Amino acid sequence: MKTQTLRFFFFGIFALLTAFTSMAQRGSQNPFLDREYWAAHPDLNDIEAKVAEGHSLTEANGAGYDPTTFAIFGGNPVATINYLIEKGNDVNRRTHDSRTYIFWAASRGNLELVQYLVGKGARIDLKDSHGYSATQFTAASGQSNTKIYDFLIESGADLKNEKDHDGRDVLLVAAPRVKNLDLIDYFISKGLRLNTSDNHGNGLFNIAAQGGNIDVLKALVARGVTIDKNTNTNENAILFASRGGRGSSNSLAVFQYLEGLGLEPNITSNDGVTPLHNLSRSASDLAIFRYFIAKGVNPNSADKDGNTPLLNAVSRNKQEVISFLAEHTSDINQTNNEGHSALTLAIQTNSASVVAYLLEKGAQTNILDKKGNNLAYYLFETRGNPRDFDEKVAALRKAGFDFKKRQADNSTMWHLAISKNNLELLIKVQAFDADINAKDDQGNTVLHYAAMKSSDAEILKFLVANGADINATTEFGETAYDLAQENELLSENNVSLEFLK
Structure with a gap:
């Protein structure tokens, strides 16, 4: 019974993956899911013409964005948004990160649209997947138009009691993005406190430091806001500043300013995180790395998950930063708690040039993760199709990696490749x-x-033509033909399965 349950579980997973793939393919053909289409502010006649062609106004892409969301992003008039809602998009529909339309409209400062949405029944009390209310998400986006907040408050927003997953109110959420204290003062006038803190004990100064605005930090110091280290987590403002913003990092001047206040650069949180751990994810200024190493921060220290700055860097940062940290590492083959080495992570998400560099530095190819998977597994364990697949394969082959070795679950390169449902990859795996x-x-x-997962016969026929046994059975005695008959997508597309008999 247990084995049979597992079989149905995997069948269900494949069905879902196929459905998502099919949805993504349809979405790429739907002009209403093209951000550029809405940026051009199409008129209703054009929209209706495309609807007549069979395109959906309610379909969402794989990330959860739908036509109404893109129309809001494009700054389309309220009349257009009204048309989309009247055509079946609920005013409280959850989109990307569980945000409804009022989140997107408010964050963009579109007061007219916010007023329209509330008039149509948009709820103010909903939260997104990060625990943000519409007011908090608007503040997190850097929106400084207080008229937006005034209207949200009039419509029921409760600034004192709205908290995100970390227990931060809207004042704390806004702190890293403000350009001055005007918005902070506005929230204080609405009853919030300057010396507030979140559930972890982080106060306004530390959180604001993440934004790296020295003028704001100076103004907070002048107001008497505490700059003390959080004794609950052993984090100070320098550690917060090292996080930077989304896809950005702070300048060396920010850290020097904070050090000038008496804050310690060589800081390690209770989770083992140092400034180098945070910086290694996206910072590119090597002078900042040199600054912290000179201050005594250990480039080889591991956090609670076993990740070193180098391991963080190889996942997403540039070659220059990775090379710098590799030169300061004591063990190029050090692994984290999941058994991932720098080479493992580079194969998974970074470029072929980074992979080649690590191999030149002595990275081992016989590394296994804690589940027993080898490096080939990580060629395919990616979002979307593998990056630099051919080049990474060539580099691993040159280093002597054996692609015939199976994974911990006995899967082969064929099994790994079919997870992407991509014929081009399967053709490459044939070699x-x-x-x-x-x-x-x-x-x-x-x-x-x-x-189980194909939506047409192309991949199935390729496999059969290359020696796949149509008579091979599963543990339950099922052949590929039997499984294909259960595949609803093949049935919907009227795919003939005679070649599998």
Whole structure:
């Protein structure tokens, strides 16, 4: 019974993946999911013409954005938004990160649209997946138009009691994005406190430091806001500043200013995080890295998850930063708690040039993660299709990596490739000479999985043409033909399965 349950679980997962893939493919053809379309402010006649062509006004893409959201992003008039809502988009529809339309409208300062949405029944009490209310998300986006906040308050927003997952009120949420204290003073006039803190004991100065605005920090000091370290977490403003903003980092001047206040640069949180851990994710100014190393911050220290600054950097940062940290690392093959080395993470998310560099520095190719998966697994364990696949494969081959070795669950390169449902990848995998009829621990071959997740016959026919055994059975005696008959997408597309008999 347990094995059968697992089989249905995997079948369900494949069905969902296929459905999402199909949705994404349809979305790429739907002009209403094209941000540029809405940026051009199409008139209602054009919109209706495309609806007549069969395009959906209610479809969402894989990230949860729908036509109404893109129309708001594009600054389209209220009449257009009204048309979209009247055509079946509920005013409180959850989109990306569980945000409703009023989140997007308010964050962009579109008071007219916010007023319209509230008039249509938009709820002010909803929260997104980060725990933000519409008011908080608006503040987190850097919106400084107080008329937006005035209207949200009039409509029921409760600034004193609205808190995100970390217990931060709107004043704290706004702090990293403000350009001066005007918005902070506005929130204080609405009853919030200057010396407030979140659930972890982080106060206004530390949180504001993440934004790196020295003028704001100076103004807070002048107001008497405490700059003390958070004794609950052992974090100070320098550690917060090292986080930077989304996709950005603060300048060396920010850290020097904070040090000048008497704050310690060589700081390690209770979770083992140092400034170098945070900076390594996105900062590119090597002078900042040199500054912290000169102050005694250890470039080899691991946080509670076992990640070093180098391990953080190889996941997403540039070659220059990775090379700098690699030169300061004591062990290029150090792994985190999941068994990921720098090479593992670079293969998964970074470029082929980073992979080649790490190999030149002595990165081992025989590394296994804690689940027993080797490096080949991480070629495919990516969002979307693998990056620099051919180049990474060539680099690993040159280093002597054996692509015929199976993963911990006995899956082969064929099994890994079918997870992407991409014929081009499968054609490339053919060159690895892996056994196309090998079964994994679930008792399935690549053809079985293809039968469960394909939406057409292309991949199935390719596998059969290259030796996949149509008579191979699962642990339950099912052939690829049997599984394909259960595949609703193949049925909906009227795919003939005779070649699988």
